[in-house]
Amino acid sequence: MDSLKLSDEKLALIEKVGLLFEQGLQPAAARIAALLLVSDRLELTFDEICEALNLSKSATSNALNLLLNVNRIEYITKPGDRKRYFRSNLSDWKETMKAKFLDFDKVNNIMREVLGQRPHSTKDFNLKLEEFIQFMEFMGREIPTLFKKWEQSKK
Helix, strand or coil: CCCCCCCHHHHHHHHHHHHHHCCCCCHHHHHHHHHHHHCCCCCEEHHHHHHHHCCCHHHHHHHHHHHHHCCCEEEEEECCEEEEEEEECCCCHHHHHHHHHHHHHHHHHHHHHHHHHCCCCCHHHHHHHHHHHHHHHHHHHHHHHHHHHHHHHCC
């Protein structure tokens, strides 16, 4: 397979997406996730990832394992080839999003418990916390409706 060549524009986009992904991932994992989205090739080998991002084998291995564990990427093998080919895991993005929506309830339950333990002397803080809880409850009710509307709009 030809060496992976990335234009300056693609490298800049990988960095931009990587910075966005750093809000939930380590820097190396964020860059790998970005590379797998931006690359013209949908599947990249370990060595191609190391080379494209100038990462050590150890950093690449750790980041790939993290991304596999959190289900952000997956890998395939090809008959007669011992290499693993890594790719973005977009196959179950809907289920992942639905699971994140369910997290709203978990956050709300914990925040309600926190609010219940707050002293009355922190009234302004408590009001802001209550407002946050109300917003999360609102989002928890509205997001499933938006998801259904989006599904219907595709038909």
